[in-house]
Amino acid sequence: MALKMRLSRGGSKGNPFYRIVVTESESRRDGRVTDQVGYYNPVSDVPQIELKMDRVEHWLSKGTIPTVTVKKLITAYKAKTAGK
Template sequence: MAMKLRLTRMGCKKRPFYRIVAMNSETRRDGRALEYLGYYNPMVDPAEIKVDGDKVRAWLARGAEPTDTVRALLQKAGV
């Protein structure tokens, strides 16, 4: 069971925002997350990123693999 840090889409049509979550890699995109780690709102200028760094580091220590997009967002957030 591979764990991933990835985005789930929230918001309404044409107004998306995303939650950064930890979940099983086999779970569908908007499926049940194990833990919510932060959010990303691309609709404001500049884009808003908020991440709980301690939770992210804990999941990375457990072997969770971030997706490419989440990895880039974490680097922007300084985690």
């Protein structure tokens, strides 16, 4: 089975919070998780993205397929941390 890197929703109604997780492509959105590699909070004043880049690179090297949204978040995180 293929692994995917995707968002898993948390938080309360109207106040979403997403974990960036590695999971099997067949499992449910909030189902069994292989690894949690970060989080995304779109509701804060400045949207917060935090990633464990060593784990992200590890899973991508193993052939994990990120969703379109997760690809955008990884790109944004790299741009944010490049200036530091």
